[in-house]
Amino acid sequence: MNAPTRFEENRREGDAGEKLVVIGNGMAGCRAVEEILARDATRYSITIFGAEPRVNYNRIMLSPVLAGEKTFEDIVINSAQWYDDNGITLVSGDPVAGIDRENKTVVSRSGLTVPYDRLLIATGSDPFIIPVPGHDLDGVVTFRDLDDVDKMLAAAQRGGDAVVIGGGLLGLEAAHGLSLRGMKVTVVHLMPTLMERQLDEAAGWLLKQELESRGQTILTGGNTKEIMGDGDGKVVGVQLEDGTAIKADIVVMAVGIRPATGLAKDAGLDVERGIVVDDDMVTSDPAVMAVGECVEHGGQCYGLVAPLWEMCRALADGATGQPSGYTGSVTSTKLKVSGIDLFSAGDFSGGDGCEDIVMRDAAKGIYKRLVIQDDKVLGAVLYGDTADGNWYFDLMRKGEDISDIREALIFGQAFASGGALADPNSAVAALSDDAEICGCNGVSKGSVVSCIQGGAGSLDAVRASCKASASCGSCTGLVESLLELTLGDDVQSGPATMCKCTSFTHDDVRERILEKELKAIPQIMHELHWTTPDGCASCRPALNYYLLCAWPGEYVDDQKSRFVNERLHANIQKDGTYSVVPRMWGGLTTPNELRAIADAADKYSARMVKVTGGQRIDLFGIRKEDLPAIWSDLNAAGMVSGHAYGKSLRTVKTCVGSQWCRFGTQDSTGLGVQIERMTWASWMPHKFKIAVSGCPRNCAEATIKDFGIICVDSGYELHVGGNGGIKVRVTDLLCKVETEQEALDHCAALIQLYREDAYYLERTAPWVERKGVDWVKAQLLGDPDAISQLAARFRYSQKFMQHDPWAERAAGDRDDLHSHLAEVRPLSMETA
Amino acid sequence: MIGNWLDIGPTTQIEPGTARTLPVAGGEEIAIFHTLRGEFYALVNSCPHKQGPLSQGIVNGDAVACPLHNWNISLKTGEAQGEDEGCTPTIPLKVDAGRIYLLRDAVVGARKVSPEAEEAA
Numbered sequence: 035m036n037a038p039t040r041f042e043e044n045r046r047e048g049d050a051g052e053k054l055v056v057i058g059n060g061m062a063g064c065r066a067v068e069e070i071l072a073r074d075a076t077r078y079s080i081t082i083f084g085a086e087p088r089v090n091y092n093r094i095m096l097s098p099v100l101a102g103e104k105t106f107e108d109i110v111i112n113s114a115q116w117y118d119d120n121g122i123t124l125v126s127g128d129p130v131a132g133i134d135r136e137n138k139t140v141v142s143r144s145g146l147t148v149p150y151d152r153l154l155i156a157t158g159s160d161p162f163i164i165p166v167p168g169h170d171l172d173g174v175v176t177f178r179d180l181d182d183v184d185k186m187l188a189a190a191q192r193g194g195d196a197v198v199i200g201g202g203l204l205g206l207e208a209a210h211g212l213s214l215r216g217m218k219v220t221v222v223h224l225m226p227t228l229m230e231r232q233l234d235e236a237a238g239w240l241l242k243q244e245l246e247s248r249g250q251t252i253l254t255g256g257n258t259k260e261i262m263g264d265g266d267g268k269v270v271g272v273q274l275e276d277g278t279a280i281k282a283d284i285v286v287m288a289v290g291i292r293p294a295t296g297l298a299k300d301a302g303l304d305v306e307r308g309i310v311v312d313d314d315m316v317t318s319d320p321a322v323m324a325v326g327e328c329v330e331h332g333g334q335c336y337g338l339v340a341p342l343w344e345m346c347r348a349l350a351d352g353a354t355g356q357p358s359g360y361t362g363s364v365t366s367t368k369l370k371v372s373g374i375d376l377f378s379a380g381d382f383s384g385g386d387g388c389e390d391i392v393m394r395d396a397a398k399g400i401y402k403r404l405v406i407q408d409d410k411v412l413g414a415v416l417y418g419d420t421a422d423g424n425w426y427f428d429l430m431r432k433g434e435d436i437s438d439i440r441e442a443l444i445f446g447q448a449f450a451s452g453g454a455l456a457d458p459n460s461a462v463a464a465l466s467d468d469a470e471i472c473g474c475n476g477v478s479k480g481s482v483v484s485c486i487q488g489g490a491g492s493l494d495a496v497r498a499s500c501k502a503s504a505s506c507g508s509c510t511g512l513v514e515s516l517l518e519l520t521l522g523d524d525v526q527s528g529p530a531t532m533c534k535c536t537s538f539t540h541d542d543v544r545e546r547i548l549e550k551e552l553k554a555i556p557q558i559m560h561e562l563h564w565t566t567p568d569g570c571a572s573c574r575p576a577l578n579y580y581l582l583c584a585w586p587g588e589y590v591d592d593q594k595s596r597f598v599n600e601r602l603h604a605n606i607q608k609d610g611t612y613s614v615v616p617r618m619w620g621g622l623t624t625p626n627e628l629r630a631i632a633d634a635a636d637k638y639s640a641r642m643v644k645v646t647g648g649q650r651i652d653l654f655g656i657r658k659e660d661l662p663a664i665w666s667d668l669n670a671a672g673m674v675s676g677h678a679y680g681k682s683l684r685t686v687k688t689c690v691g692s693q694w695c696r697f698g699t700q701d702s703t704g705l706g707v708q709i710e711r712m713t714w715a716s717w718m719p720h721k722f723k724i725a726v727s728g729c730p731r732n733c734a735e736a737t738i739k740d741f742g743i744i745c746v747d748s749g750y751e752l753h754v755g756g757n758g759g760i761k762v763r764v765t766d767l768l769c770k771v772e773t774e775q776e777a778l779d780h781c782a783a784l785i786q787l788y789r790e791d792a793y794y795l796e797r798t799a800p801w802v803e804r805k806g807v808d809w810v811k812a813q814l815l816g817d818p819d820a821i822s823q824l825a826a827r828f829r830y831s832q833k834f835m836q837h838d839p840w841a842e843r844a845a846g847d848r849d850d851l852h853s854h855l856a857e858v859r860p861l862s863m864e865t866a
Numbered sequence: 867m868i869g870n871w872l873d874i875g876p877t878t879q880i881e882p883g884t885a886r887t888l889p890v891a892g893g894e895e896i897a898i899f900h901t902l903r904g905e906f907y908a909l910v911n912s913c914p915h916k917q918g919p920l921s922q923g924i925v926n927g928d929a930v931a932c933p934l935h936n937w938n939i940s941l942k943t944g945e946a947q948g949e950d951e952g953c954t955p956t957i958p959l960k961v962d963a964g965r966i967y968l969l970r971d972a973v974v975g976a977r978k979v980s981p982e983a984e985e986a987a
């Protein structure tokens with residue numbers, strides 16, 4: 035089958051028209067010929083060259099062939115008979131090697147020279163191969179044509195491990211096929227989200243979960259360093275940048291495609307990323323046309339078939355003397371993995387004046403997102419239920435005005451075209467009493483209404499009394515409609531929700547994180563039906579903190595959800611530089627530390643050195659690029675981060691106490707140091723300050739701190755909820771204890787209670803006022819075991835928290851956060 | 867791609883949901899953003915409010931919350947959103963075969979808008 039084949043018999047009578055030569059016997063080339071023949075069957079005498087030794091088949095169906103759902107015979111588009119019947123000469127298995135535009139001929143690899151009047155280039159794309167060491171080993175394949183599929187099938191027959199590099203459409207279809215054929219598959223994807231070009235974070239996360247549950251290993255953020263081989267040049271594994279090694283009997287590279295433009299470029303045609311064509315698909319040479327993935331039209335290259343059909347139509351119109359013009363295509367994508375419904379179209383990146391309509395149904399694994407601008411659909415991402423994909427795509431392409439059906443749009447065509455349903459309340463009113471409102475808790479419309487009539491006048495009250503919308507929240511809109519229908523204007527507004535992305539309060543979210551064991555930000559957003567695709571600058575940091583607090587040692591901090599100060603471990607200043615505050619335990623320092631601080635101030639040109647109100651020293655005007663270096667110097671002198679920037683423990687202020695002071699009753703300095711050693715580096719809902727004063731004269735101002743200790747002759751008075759900031763609040767006395775150990779345990783317990791209960795960005799003062807001092811006392815002192823249990827949870831969490839973030843950065847961690855991408859110097863600047 | 871586009875390296879250098887910076891000698895520093903939705907944008911790294919370094923803000927959707935006073939700036943247009951008013955110049959950017967390109971003239975010619983000029987306008 036690999037020898038060049040030619041069908042040149044059966045040339046029909048009167049067929050001596052213009053000579054059309056087509057390079058590329060693929061989807062676009064053959065379709066173009068079909069379209070031309072349909073318009074004028076006799077105008078051209080046609081020769082098609084194909085590099086592949088076979089007739090034209092449906093390339094997109096290679097995935098089902100690999101998965102065993104189809105055979106090659108099933109996917110042939112143009113059989114040998116078709117070429118015959120239409121008098122087409124097919125030269126297959128013999129690629130064109132050169133174009134001679136002057137003499138208007140092409141020459142094939144085997145030396146065959148064919149003259150043309152018009153030439154059509156339809157060479158498609160070449161798979162992109164990342165040039166890592168080992169990319170040319172035996173067993174490294176791409177996924178483009180039938181030969182590739184044959185290689186994969188041969189490998190699958192021997193079983194073993196497959197690694198697919200690239201988690202895009204092609205890579206995932208390859209992975210699916212190989213895994214159905216019995217191989218153990220690992221997908222290595224560079225980006226944190228699968229199919230990031232087609233899917234947003236939320237849908238990508240769902241897809242990853244589903245594939246993992248089918249037994250595939252998905253490594254996102256995985257950067258391939260090397261493909262390893264045995265002595266005989268056969269692949270044995272893949273090594274990632276982070277050191278991970280994966281066993282592999284076959285490696286499929288599916289990292290992207292490049293338009294195949296070599297021939298055109300050599301022939302001197304205009305080529306940018308693809309072969310440049312006009313609206314009639316004509317290149318810079320009027321005798322040469324081009325179509326398919328190898329072209330660039332209006333600055334766009336395409337990698338899907340739908341645009342090819344439109345191009346072929348325009349091409350055929352032009353080639354038969356009735357030009358109509360191609361104006362570019364809007365594309366949509368579906369993943370051909372059985373059992374996974376996924377659809378994406380248009381622009382879903384959002385933007386000015388863009389609105390998102392998001393619907394999530396966690397129980398059914400459904401996520402839908404529409405992007406709307408000026409009453410038009412701009413983009414759509416559907417996961418789990420793609421039935422309306424084509425309808426949205428149609429609305430989008432036609433640019434139809436959707437203002438009339440906006441409210442019901444997300445529920446799909448059947449619902450929205452009801453017209454009358456545009457008012458969601460009337461739709462709800464029309465529901466029968468036994469219609470189910472809340473799927474999670476099985477609550478009918480009748481029960482919700484009677485619970486509202488029974489006095490539940492707010493969303494929260496309904497959630498509390500009949501549980502409707504209390505679990506995942508997806509029926510919140512329905513419950514709100516019922517409230518409005520039943521009570522009119524008497525609906526009470528509930529407590530503030532976390533932010534505009536959700537109908538849940540901070541408390542609701544924290545409870546559900548524990549109850550449903552939610553362990554990742556996109557998972558919370560999905561399960562709790564966030565109305566935005568990826569949250570906002572206010573809920574992301576809060577969720578990150580709640581997860582960190584709920585799952586110590588397990589949850590991996592999401593740096594991009596943190597405010598810059600906590601990402602760069604320094605305080606940003608008005609001019610974009612940073613301030614650096616090393617920790618001084620309990621306000622104590624030494625000549626050596628002071629010398630190191632002085633040296634660092636000199637070396638990094640600190641523009642100001644100041645003693646802070648928190649008993650330590652602040653270096654101002656440090657550049658973000660210099661931060662790792664200055665930290666490394668301070669580390670070398672034994673100092674660690676002071677977290678002057680964090681929603682975390684700040685300082686433990688102390689006074690001199692019994693060591694020196696003539697009034698001191700206890701070692702307030704020593705206790706302060708012990709407390710700071712115990713509590714530093716913990717993340718909290720807000721910043722947290724502690725002070726220990728040696729006597730009631732209170733020189734450390736302990737009674738305006740989050741936790742304050744006043745030493746007295748008989749022990750320690752413990753105070754909570756103080757604040758010296760915007761609104762001064764004096765502490766409440768919690769209790770009195772006799773030993774240092776008790777003081778430490780109570781401190782740990784109070785902090786943990788605050789960490790587990792308070793809202794993100796709520797300091798202890800407003801928290802104590804909201805909950806009541808008596809509540810705080812009851813939690814800590816009501817049960818004899820409470821202190822030890824809370825303190826134990828705090829200490830457990832601290833095991834994972836107490837690392838000096840400066841040391842990690844000084845050692846090179848997250849270098850990307852501190853360094854510039856590159857630098858541009860205009861004079862010497864080279865263009866690409 | 868050839869001609870007036872400046873290749874500033876592979877897309878993988880910028881983690882989604884973050885930004886990185888590109889200083890320009892004699893010009894304005896540029897911030898290049900990679901959103902969680904996989905889009906790339908370039909803006910002068912300076913907030914229209916008081917020149918806060920936008921590259922250090924929290925990226926949400928296709929906007930960034932300025933690290934200094936939390937204005938939300940659109941990455942597509944550079945406009946401040948909501949009640950706030952002001953605009954940061956954007957730099958035309960394109961991604962091709964996994965690399966990021968910036969329009970050279972815009973990189974060299976970028977000027978931040980001073981608050982005075984804004985008020986005068």
Ligand code: SRM
Nearest residue numbers: 605613645646647648649650678684757758759760761797
């Ligand atoms: C450096 C320092 C001022 C100084 O030069 O002394 C300071 C500087 C800032 N304070 Fe403060 N506060 C400093 C001690 C205080 C104190 C005094 C204290 O801790 O004993 C208070 C009152 C006590 C209290 O917190 O209850 C204080 C109450 C505030 C507040 C109001 C907090 C409140 O709950 O009302 C803010 C605003 C905020 O946190 O939202 C604030 C915020 C800030 C910020 C972080 C503003 C900002 O977001 O950029 C300032 C950062 C400057 C920088 O880059 O370093 N700072 N700030 C002090 C650092 C102490 C340290 O060593 O870590």
Ligand SMILES: Cc1cc2nc3c(=O)[nH]c(=O)nc-3n(C[C@H](O)[C@H](O)[C@H](O)COP(=O)(O)OP(=O)(O)OC[C@H]3O[C@@H](n4cnc5c(N)ncnc54)[C@H](O)[C@@H]3O)c2cc1C
Nearest residue numbers: 058060061062085093094129130157158326327337338339
């Ligand atoms: C596994 C797989 C799954 C896909 N799934 C989908 C999908 O679900 N939806 C979708 O829209 N798209 C999908 N695609 C993409 C789709 O197949 C392409 O967009 C389409 O095939 C492009 O058509 P083309 O004619 O431009 O290129 P091709 O179909 O690649 O045809 C080009 C032909 O030209 C030949 N050729 C190249 N150089 C020469 C030469 N010098 N001389 C002679 N012949 C030459 C090549 O061998 C090839 O046969 C998929 C692709 C693959 C590989």
Ligand code: SF4
Nearest residue numbers: 607608646647759760
């Ligand atoms: S008092 Fe105001 S100006 Fe002074 S450091 Fe604190 S926040 Fe900044």
Ligand code: FES
Nearest residue numbers: 913915916918932
């Ligand atoms: S400088 Fe950006 S918000 Fe003030």
